[in-house]
Amino acid sequence: MKRSFLAFACALAVSGQAAAQPTQSRTAELLRDIIRLDTSNPPGREGQVGDLLAARLRPLGFEITQVPTPEAGKSHFIARLKGDGSKRPVLLAAHADVVGVEREKWTVDPFAGVVKDGHVYGRGAIDFKGGMAVFARAVMQLAENKVPLSRDVIFLVEADEEAAQYNTSWLARDHWDEIDAEFALNEGGWIIKDDTGKVQYVSISTADKSSVAVIVTGKGTSTHSSMPRPDSAIFTLARALTKLSTYDFPLQFTPASRQFFTTLAKTSPPPMSGYFRDVIGTDPSAAARADREISKDPLLHALLRNTIAPVLLNGGFRSNVIPGSADATINVRIIPGTDPNDVVKELSRVIDDPNVMVRLQNPSAGPSRTPASPEDNELYRALAQQASRTFDGAEVTPYLFQAGTDAGAWRSRGIPVYGIYPYPITADELTRMHGNDEKVSIESLDRGTEMIYNTLVEVAAKR
Numbered sequence: 001m002k003r004s005f006l007a008f009a010c011a012l013a014v015s016g017q018a019a020a021q022p023t024q025s026r027t028a029e030l031l032r033d034i035i036r037l038d039t040s041n042p043p044g045r046e047g048q049v050g051d052l053l054a055a056r057l058r059p060l061g062f063e064i065t066q067v068p069t070p071e072a073g074k075s076h077f078i079a080r081l082k083g084d085g086s087k088r089p090v091l092l093a094a095h096a097d098v099v100g101v102e103r104e105k106w107t108v109d110p111f112a113g114v115v116k117d118g119h120v121y122g123r124g125a126i127d128f129k130g131g132m133a134v135f136a137r138a139v140m141q142l143a144e145n146k147v148p149l150s151r152d153v154i155f156l157v158e159a160d161e162e163a164a165q166y167n168t169s170w171l172a173r174d175h176w177d178e179i180d181a182e183f184a185l186n187e188g189g190w191i192i193k194d195d196t197g198k199v200q201y202v203s204i205s206t207a208d209k210s211s212v213a214v215i216v217t218g219k220g221t222s223t224h225s226s227m228p229r230p231d232s233a234i235f236t237l238a239r240a241l242t243k244l245s246t247y248d249f250p251l252q253f254t255p256a257s258r259q260f261f262t263t264l265a266k267t268s269p270p271p272m273s274g275y276f277r278d279v280i281g282t283d284p285s286a287a288a289r290a291d292r293e294i295s296k297d298p299l300l301h302a303l304l305r306n307t308i309a310p311v312l313l314n315g316g317f318r319s320n321v322i323p324g325s326a327d328a329t330i331n332v333r334i335i336p337g338t339d340p341n342d343v344v345k346e347l348s349r350v351i352d353d354p355n356v357m358v359r360l361q362n363p364s365a366g367p368s369r370t371p372a373s374p375e376d377n378e379l380y381r382a383l384a385q386q387a388s389r390t391f392d393g394a395e396v397t398p399y400l401f402q403a404g405t406d407a408g409a410w411r412s413r414g415i416p417v418y419g420i421y422p423y424p425i426t427a428d429e430l431t432r433m434h435g436n437d438e439k440v441s442i443e444s445l446d447r448g449t450e451m452i453y454n455t456l457v458e459v460a461a462k463r
């Protein structure tokens, strides 16, 4: 979800002098300290976050494991607070790495942990060091309050979520026993608040879209560029891409995304409330009109369908040769249950040209067999109930996450994972994620910590 925020490009740089300001919030203070450890990936150097957390969690009675990867400075951190073992563990996962910054476009130092105007600023404030601080403070409170536990509570801080190879799937291959759980929380859904500060709704992701690479190849005669022929591979590919540029996959809903749009219909003002109702309704022309309005928002557009995005072009090798072929790589983000082979068939139909070949980059890719995590589950119910309780009866809905997360390591093994960015944020704050002047409000961090702590008490405290 990379967006830039050019309005800040000319803003004045004020570096970390405000950082010493006391926050009265232990979650905000922890977040400030973690933001100060620059874990831009590459290279990540996530081990420094593990070292900081180990020093704070070990004295509280957590068993600490730091799993090194083959890359120096890059490790996963696992903290386990023991229960009596009568139930299987609950796990909370947060990635320690962040994406890089366009430093000149920030008004504060992105790695100073600046605290001002009731917010913590810095790269990762939302994605996902804020979530890491909330999860960490919630599990620390369990230990500080000596809550007797019926199950282990595992807090995992991951490497390589934003980039590279030593990610959670890598960890799960050799260290599964250490991260095996009955269910888990990680990043995903949103707690969206309006400009007055009121929470509009809470979404909890129960599944992620997945990513498929499709190669579109235009073919022609390879020859001397002084004698062009009508069958140019590059022109042929260009015509195919032009057709794709005006094509949208049809509306496609999962039970979770249908419920999400129902919630938006309930919690949005007109005319959007009507469009949200129509898009899941039975009148095709009303749905098409609603789709046009809703899809002006790229996030909602992506939740309604499989999306296509050209990402790489490759054609030709010298200026006096017309190449015999030219390729485009199309990144297709598919709704769970979609067969990638059907995507290829549909794109071939749209392009409709015998000189264009459409194929999967990975021919063995099949439909995802990973089921959505069920809503009929103790952890989902507890989180939904605590979210509603914490945020004045806000509507809670399951959610199909528009991108991929590391939830796959558990979901693919049948372990339910529920995704949430555990703090209320505004639409403006959301655009700063992976962008500039990323920030989260201290009040949001505190309310989020309360919500996650109470959720953990609900699922893991002995009764």
Ligand SMILES: [Zn+2]
Binding pocket: 095, 127, 128, 161, 187
């Ligand atoms: Zn993230």
